[in-house]
Amino acid sequence: MGVGKYKPTGRKYGPPIPSCADYPADGNKLVGSLREALVNAGLRDGMTISTHHHFRNGDLIANQIFDIASELGVKDLVWFPSASFPCHNPLIKYLEDGTIHHIEGSMNGPLGKFCSEGKMRGAGVLRSHGGRYQAVQDGEVHIDIAVIAAPQADAFGNANGVNGPAACGLLGFALADSQYADKVIVVTDTLVPFPCIPWQIHGNHVDYTVKVDKVGLPEKIVSGTTQITKSPDRLLIAELTARFCDKAGIVRDGFSYQAGAGGTALSIGIYFGEILRERGWKARFIRAGSNQYPVAMLEEGLVDYILDGQTFDLEGVRSMRENPGHVNTSPFTSYNYHSKGNFSTMVDVVILGATEVDLNFNANVVTHSDGYLLHGIGGWQNCLFGKCTILPIPLFRDRIPVIRDEVTTLCGPGELIDVIVTERGIAINPLRQDLIDKVKDSGLPLRSLQELKEEAERICGVPRKQEFEDEVVAVIKWVDGTVIDCVRKVKA
Amino acid sequence: MGVGKYKPTGRKYGPPIPSCADYPADGNKLVGSLREALVNAGLRDGMTISTHHHFRNGDLIANQIFDIASELGVKDLVWFPSASFPCHNPLIKYLEDGTIHHIEGSMNGPLGKFCSEGKMRGAGVLRSHGGRYQAVQDGEVHIDIAVIAAPQADAFGNANGVNGPAACGLLGFALADSQYADKVIVVTDTLVPFPCIPWQIHGNHVDYTVKVDKVGLPEKIVSGTTQITKSPDRLLIAELTARFCDKAGIVRDGFSYQAGAGGTALSIGIYFGEILRERGWKARFIRAGSNQYPVAMLEEGLVDYILDGQTFDLEGVRSMRENPGHVNTSPFTSYNYHSKGNFSTMVDVVILGATEVDLNFNANVVTHSDGYLLHGIGGWQNCLFGKCTILPIPLFRDRIPVIRDEVTTLCGPGELIDVIVTERGIAINPLRQDLIDKVKDSGLPLRSLQELKEEAERICGVPRKQEFEDEVVAVIKWVDGTVIDCVRKVKA
Numbered sequence: 001m002g003v004g005k006y007k008p009t010g011r012k013y014g015p016p017i018p019s020c021a022d023y024p025a026d027g028n029k030l031v032g033s034l035r036e037a038l039v040n041a042g043l044r045d046g047m048t049i050s051t052h053h054h055f056r057n058g059d060l061i062a063n064q065i066f067d068i069a070s071e072l073g074v075k076d077l078v079w080f081p082s083a084s085f086p087c088h089n090p091l092i093k094y095l096e097d098g099t100i101h102h103i104e105g106s107m108n109g110p111l112g113k114f115c116s117e118g119k120m121r122g123a124g125v126l127r128s129h130g131g132r133y134q135a136v137q138d139g140e141v142h143i144d145i146a147v148i149a150a151p152q153a154d155a156f157g158n159a160n161g162v163n164g165p166a167a168c169g170l171l172g173f174a175l176a177d178s179q180y181a182d183k184v185i186v187v188t189d190t191l192v193p194f195p196c197i198p199w200q201i202h203g204n205h206v207d208y209t210v211k212v213d214k215v216g217l218p219e220k221i222v223s224g225t226t227q228i229t230k231s232p233d234r235l236l237i238a239e240l241t242a243r244f245c246d247k248a249g250i251v252r253d254g255f256s257y258q259a260g261a262g263g264t265a266l267s268i269g270i271y272f273g274e275i276l277r278e279r280g281w282k283a284r285f286i287r288a289g290s291n292q293y294p295v296a297m298l299e300e301g302l303v304d305y306i307l308d309g310q311t312f313d314l315e316g317v318r319s320m321r322e323n324p325g326h327v328n329t330s331p332f333t334s335y336n337y338h339s340k341g342n343f344s345t346m347v348d349v350v351i352l353g354a355t356e357v358d359l360n361f362n363a364n365v366v367t368h369s370d371g372y373l374l375h376g377i378g379g380w381q382n383c384l385f386g387k388c389t390i391l392p393i394p395l396f397r398d399r400i401p402v403i404r405d406e407v408t409t410l411c412g413p414g415e416l417i418d419v420i421v422t423e424r425g426i427a428i429n430p431l432r433q434d435l436i437d438k439v440k441d442s443g444l445p446l447r448s449l450q451e452l453k454e455e456a457e458r459i460c461g462v463p464r465k466q467e468f469e470d471e472v473v474a475v476i477k478w479v480d481g482t483v484i485d486c487v488r489k490v491k492a
Numbered sequence: 493m494g495v496g497k498y499k500p501t502g503r504k505y506g507p508p509i510p511s512c513a514d515y516p517a518d519g520n521k522l523v524g525s526l527r528e529a530l531v532n533a534g535l536r537d538g539m540t541i542s543t544h545h546h547f548r549n550g551d552l553i554a555n556q557i558f559d560i561a562s563e564l565g566v567k568d569l570v571w572f573p574s575a576s577f578p579c580h581n582p583l584i585k586y587l588e589d590g591t592i593h594h595i596e597g598s599m600n601g602p603l604g605k606f607c608s609e610g611k612m613r614g615a616g617v618l619r620s621h622g623g624r625y626q627a628v629q630d631g632e633v634h635i636d637i638a639v640i641a642a643p644q645a646d647a648f649g650n651a652n653g654v655n656g657p658a659a660c661g662l663l664g665f666a667l668a669d670s671q672y673a674d675k676v677i678v679v680t681d682t683l684v685p686f687p688c689i690p691w692q693i694h695g696n697h698v699d700y701t702v703k704v705d706k707v708g709l710p711e712k713i714v715s716g717t718t719q720i721t722k723s724p725d726r727l728l729i730a731e732l733t734a735r736f737c738d739k740a741g742i743v744r745d746g747f748s749y750q751a752g753a754g755g756t757a758l759s760i761g762i763y764f765g766e767i768l769r770e771r772g773w774k775a776r777f778i779r780a781g782s783n784q785y786p787v788a789m790l791e792e793g794l795v796d797y798i799l800d801g802q803t804f805d806l807e808g809v810r811s812m813r814e815n816p817g818h819v820n821t822s823p824f825t826s827y828n829y830h831s832k833g834n835f836s837t838m839v840d841v842v843i844l845g846a847t848e849v850d851l852n853f854n855a856n857v858v859t860h861s862d863g864y865l866l867h868g869i870g871g872w873q874n875c876l877f878g879k880c881t882i883l884p885i886p887l888f889r890d891r892i893p894v895i896r897d898e899v900t901t902l903c904g905p906g907e908l909i910d911v912i913v914t915e916r917g918i919a920i921n922p923l924r925q926d927l928i929d930k931v932k933d934s935g936l937p938l939r940s941l942q943e944l945k946e947e948a949e950r951i952c953g954v955p956r957k958q959e960f961e962d963e964v965v966a967v968i969k970w971v972d973g974t975v976i977d978c979v980r981k982v983k984a
Contacts, residue, residue, distance in 0.1 A: 004513035011506035017630055019972070023833035023843055025877070106552035138509055138796065156833060184832075191777055195797055195837055197819055204824060204831045254685065284685055327689055334698060339696045340676075341515035346686055386519070473769060482509070 003415055006336055009139075013139030015180055017281055027156040027194055029209045033466045034061070034187060035068045037208040038145065041183035043069060046076045046101075050181065052174040053083035054161055054310060058220030061149040061187055061212075063090050066303035070099045071319030078122070079187065080143060081105040081134060082173035083376045088218070089387045095120055104141065105132070106366075106376015107474075110475050116282050116373045116471050118489035124474035126366060126487075128381035129173065130335025130342065131477050133418030134174040138338055140395055146184045149215045153188035153298040157206025158199035161311075164190035166216040169290075169320050171200045172330035176488035178205040189215040199327060200342060218429070222313045228270065228293075229263030233423040237392045238264050240444065241421045242271030245349050248390055248435055258287035258383055261292075261312045264392050265351045267294050276302045279463035287334070287383075290316035290326070296342070300323055305344065309334055309379060335382035337479040342382075346381055356407045359449050361414030361429050363391060364407035366476065369400050371408060371466040371490040381479050384416040392421040401456035401463055404450055408466060410485040411476055422452055423430050498972050500830055505631030507672055507924035509878040519648040519686055521701045526553070526679060529700040530637065535561060538568045538593075539636035540671065544577035544666035545558045546641075546653055546802060550712030553641040553679055553704075555582050562591045570614070572635060573597040574624060574665035579712070583891045587612055589721075589728035590733065593710065597624070598858075599870015607965050608865045610981035616865070618858060618979075620873035621665065621801070622827025623671040623835065623969050628668040630830055632973055638669035638676045640693055641707045644679035650691035650725035651696025653803075654813040656682035658708040659811050661803030663692045664822035670697040681707040682792040692820060714805045720762065720785075721755030726914040728972055729884045730756050733913045734763030737841055737933035740927055742880055745766050749784075750779035750875055753804045754882050757843045761785050768794045774878060779826070779839050779875075782808035782818070783941075793933060799835065801826055801871060812984055825875035836873075842878030846885055849898045849942050853906030853921045858968065861892050863881045863900060863958040863982040865966055871972050880927065883914040893948035893955055895941055903968055914944055959983045 023029065033035045043049075049069075051062045062081060067079055075098050076317040079091070082108040087113070092114055094100040104123025107115055128134055135141040150159035151166045161170045178184050186201065187210045209263050212328075229235060241264075247253045251272060259265040259272075269286075270293065276283060283303040286294045290308045292315035297303050299356060306326045319326045323439045334343045344350075350487050355375070365380050369374050383389070393402050403420075418435060420427040425447030428436050439446065458465075468488035478484040515521065523529045526635050535541075541561075543554045554573060561569055571583070584606055586592045595616025599607055604641045607616045619627055627633040642651035653662045657745045657909045658681060676691065679702045688695075721727060733756075737743045743764060751764070753756040761778075764783065768775060768835050775795040778786045780867050782800045784807035791811070798818045803809045811818045827906050836842075847867070848856040857872045859865050875881070881978040885894050895912075910927060917939035922929050931938065949955075958981035970976040 004511070007511050007513065008509040009508055012509055014503035014506040014631075017502055017504055017830050018832045019496075019499055020829045020831060020833055020837070021499065022876075025837040026879075027833055027835075029833070029837040139506075157840070195777060195799060195819070195835075197797060198816070199825070200681055202825055204834055207832055251852040285687060304688060307687060325689070327687070333694055334693070336696065337512045338509050339512060340510045341512055341521070342696055342700055343519075343687075345512070345517040346519040346648070385512075387518075413639065 002189065005411055006482050007410040012137050013180055021453045029157055030083045030155045031208050031210060034064055034210050034212065037185045037210050038068055040208055041145045041185060043072065043348050044416055045074055045076055048080050048142060049078040049125060050143045050146045052171065052179045053081055053170055054168040054173060055216035055223050056354065057085040057087045057148065058217030059085065059087055060214055060216055061147060063086055065147055066091055066094045066099055070094060071143040075099060076101040079103045080141060084108060084111050084341060085221055086110060089412055099219060099277055108376055109374060112373040112412050113131060116371065116490050117343065118471055118473055120473065123472055125477060126377055126474055128192035128335065128479055129331040129379045129481050130337055130382040131335045131481065133176045134338045136180045136480055137336065138481060142179035143177055144183065146181035148174040148178060150186050150188045150201065151215060152192060152195040152196055153186050153192045153209060154192055154196035155205030155209050156194050157186045157209050158196040159186050159188065159198060159201040160198050161200060162317065166218050167317045168221050169317045170308065172309055172328060174201060175332055176329040183207045185210060186213060188214055190215060218314065221280065227263055228266045229480050230387065231480055234264045237421055237424045238267035239271060240393045240426060241268050241351060241390055244306035244419065244421060244426055245441060245443055246275060247444060248438045253281040254284045256285045256287065257284060257385065258347050258350045260351055261289045262289060268351055273297050273302055275417065290319065295319040298323060299416060321470045344385040347386040348389060350383045351390050351392060352380055352383055353409060354391045356402055356404050357391060357420055358404050359453065360405045360408055361417040363412045363417055364409045365411045366488060367409040369408055369463060369466060372489050377411060381412055386414050386487060389416060390421060391417060394410045395422045395424055395452060395456040395462050399460045401460050403456060404452040409476060409487055421450060425452055427452055451489045495905055498974050501917040502632065504629050505664045505672055516967060518560055521649055521698060522647045523700050523702060526704065527558055529677045529702050530560055532700055533677060533896055535564065535566055535637060537566055537841050540570040540634060542572040542635045542638045542669045544640060544663060545577065546660040546663055546665060547708035547881050548713055549577040550709030551577065551579055552582055552640065552708050554705055555637060557639055558583055558591055562586060566902050567600035567918055568593040569590060571595045572633060576600060576603050578602060588781045599865060600681045602869055604865040605800045608863065608982050610965055612862045612965065615964055617969060619969045620827065620869045620971055621674045621823040622829055622874040625823035625828045626830045626973055628672045630826065630973060634824050635669055635673035636675065638673035640666045640670060640676065640678050642680045642693065643707060644682045644684060644688055645685055645701060646686040646695065648686050649678045649695030649701050650688040651678050651680065651693040652690050653656055653692060654689060654809065658709060658710050659809045660713050661809045664801055666693060667668060667822040667824055675699045675819055677702060679704055679707060680848050681705060686834060691978060709866035710806065717829050718757055720758045726793060727759060728915045729886065729913055730759035731884055732918060733760050733843060733884045735914060736911065736918055736931060736936055738767060739936060740930045742841045746776045748775060748777045748779065750839050750878065752843055753781045753783060754845055758785055760843055765789050765794055768918050782811065787811040790815060800856045803958055827871055836874045836877040839878040841880045841882060842875045843884060844872055844875055844880050846883045847896055848896050849885065849912055850880060850896050850899045851884060851945065852901050853904050853909040855909055856901045857903045858953060861958060863960060870902060873904055876904050880910050881908060882911040882913060884911060887914045887916055887944060887948040888952050891952045893945065893952050895945040899954045901968060901979055908975040912941060916947055917944055
């Protein structure tokens with residue numbers, strides 16, 4: 001239909017109206033264990049259970065939920081995480097034995113491989129962070145029980161991510177879950193007397209609270225990708241990207257950007273910082289996934305605000321706790337497409353990754369060219385709505401060209417992708433004549449996607465087209481809840 | 493039915509699902525004037541228009557809305573303010589000429605008198621702050637257009653009350669309006685580039701933004717009652733109240749209280765502060781309406797947090813801007829009864845006023861004994877749910893006894909009112925044998941309500957029972973949306 005053409009009808013989901021009369025007057029919703037909370041919440045066959053991924057690979061709670069479900073003999077659950085990680089590999093046994101029917105949410109690594117091989121009974125459903133909020137808000141996904149692991153909470157259920165030994169920054173991915181789930185369980189290892197401040201999650205939405213010994217492993221919150229790249233090719237790509245933004249007039253006093261947490265993106269942020277410092281400019285905001293680099297810019301005064309959706313390292317956590325200008329956001333404020341606007345369209349330039357791009361600037365972010373579903377969408381689709389979307393990508397990875405005739409899986413429509421930066425040249429989407437005009441005399445190595453593709457194929461050869469079985473193993477949702485593509489079972 | 497006996501069924505109201513595709517991609521929702529915004533929002537006959545009262549008697553926007561409606565010839569509007577004040581007296585002409593059909597919300601002063609005299613065409617509906625949130629959340633009141641006056645905003649509609657020349661602290665009373673109204677207009681005199689931080693109101697809920705010269709008069713935000721009482725009788729009542737709390741073991745390290753903004757209540761806060769200071773204790777939180785007195789306690793370290801629903805003076809505004817421990821709350825977090833608990837039940841002791849009390853501890857807060865509706869409910873009904881609710885009241889006002897056989901208007905059921913403190917003795921609700929036991933040997937002047945009533949009548953005589961016409965001019969809602977009483981037209 002084209003971007004923005006599908007218009008929703010109907011009303012947002014209205015959860016059942018609760019009454020304070022049914023909750024303890026002293027505000028103490030503590031129960032003895034996660035098991036007790038799940039039983040009280042009515043855990044039974046076929047329910048949808050949600051979790052968030054702010055602990056990333058250090059999550060200790062999701063696996064426990066399904067251990068308990070398995071002990072109780074509960075079957076056919078739908079797991080609705082905001083993302084899953086390798087630490088969740090133990091759940092494969094529950095996918096195999098029927099405890100979990102299928103996963104709706106990103107499947108990073110082995111869970112994605114399991115899905116790609118057709119071993120999951122139900123089809124996976126992949127949504128962006130904003131799409132997840134939209135689906136819950138619109139009643140497309142009904143969460144029976146939300147389990148919200150929190151670094152700090154009070155017995156009433158107010159909770160945050162900035163304090164406590166497992167501090168992970170914020171809990172925004174669990175916001176929709178708290179607002180719309182039938183039953184909400186907050187699990188923490190750090191219980192403080194009411195009020196737990198800040199209350200990123202409102203206890204007014206919470207049914208039960210649980211105290212455990214350890215809610216997450218903070219050292220595993222750090223994403224492995226938050227190191228600046230040392231690869232000469234990647235550094236060149238970063239430099240070309242920053243130069244493009246400068247020549248196109250995007251970098252200016254008061255501009256804004258989102259650079260992500262990959263090594264190349266981080267390097268671009270460093271270049272931006274240098275430009276700002278040299279010229280005495282100040283960015284208005286950095287849209288983040290935060291880590292030490294944007295934090296250093298905030299504390300140096302190179303930017304007014306970090307608008308942060310998830311902290312990628314412990315410096316990010318510290319800064320969110322200490323700096324009033326380090327603001328926590330949620331998929332509602334940042335990304336929800338079924339809203340009266342969101343923040344994603346107000347970012348001047350957005351730097352994103354991709355596994356593949358085709359000649360129409362369509363891009364893939366979930367499957368590799370071998371067909372395996374190995375990544376989630378994250379905020380990627382949502383960020384495409386930025387004023388200028390740039391994909392800095394290498395021409396080939398492991399000698400497999402990245403620019404293809406057709407992407408294995410369509411995740412983002414080309415009309416939203418403005419610039420592809422490679423180590424051998426920059427391709428600008430013909431739809432963005434304004435950008436082409438701005439940089440045409442800049443000396444930047446401008447190329448067409450076709451030229452870049454041919455160059456890669458001269459070096460690596462023309463890649464073989466991956467073949468698939470007919471069976472659909474996962475569907476990819478667009479930001480408005482429509483299906484944009486599907487993933488098929490890989491051929492053995 | 494008794495407190496907590498009515499149980500809601502059904503689901504929360506689901507507003508229509510919007511789409512970002514219908515809002516400007518650059519986030520700029522500015523229109524040229526309030527008139528243009530109202531026209532764009534589809535203003536027409538019979539609509540419900542809401543406003544908030546954080547500017548109290550310094551509000552400059554509500555009257556303009558109805559001036560515009562009158563110019564446009566729009567009729568039969570329902571005004572749904574979170575409260576109205578004497579500055580809104582000019583609206584009487586619109587009640588008379590049919591521009592406004594009736595007011596749902598508290599009517600302080602002349603508007604209440606107008607209503608009491610049967611001059612408003614529709615019946616008024618009075619709700620507590622929590623009841624107002626509940627009514628909107630549950631779909632009992634459908635807001636067509638919410639107009640949110642904001643001391644600071646960005647063009648996207650993010651807004652707060654802490655910054656700007658008309659800073660009023662917070663915008664919590666407008667939260668439900670922003671979340672549930674069909675159309676939302678933010679009006680500000682201080683526009684900042686995106687992002688306006690803090691975003692107490694999310695621009696994601698906002699349809700239009702408007703820039704005006706002046707949004708409110710900060711000097712009129714100050715409530716006239718925020719002076720410590722100088723009356724010897726009132727000081728005695730304050731001292732007795734504080735002594736009662738101390739002897740009953742309510743004042744302790746880590747306790748919490750809500751003292752309100754009246755002169756007597758403020759003096760009680762001063763006594764509490766002295767006790768804490770002497771004994772080296774610290775209160776956990778003060779539930780406020782804040783002003784300079786709780787702020788001084790926070791900054792002295794006598795309390796961890798102020799949980800603030802509205803700032804009553806500019807020191808309150810400053811503190812909310814500066815002190816992380818001065819936390820803004822909303823009727824959702826604090827008071828909404830159709831929620832999974834709220835904060836009101838967690839306050840150790842709540843000090844409230846009343847115009848009348850009867851022998852069953854039922855109380856009135858909206859009408860005077862002459863039958864005139866002159867006050868709103870505010871958070872009064874919601875606060876009754878505190879662990880110990882005390883009404884410090886004089887035995888008589890203007891020689892009219894306050895303790896009656898029956899209250900003129902029932903606003904709060906006696907089962908939630910624990911203690912009446914007067915200048916001639918303290919009456920404890922027989923339902924609270926625990927409190928009676930704690931203070932029986934304390935030397936405090938314990939009396940029955942009957943004894944106190946007789947003493948007042950010996951001095952002032954038995955008051956004449958006010959007579960009314962049959963016509964109902966306003967209904968009083970309880971916190972769960974049921975009707976607890978009504979107000980009838982006063983006899984001329």
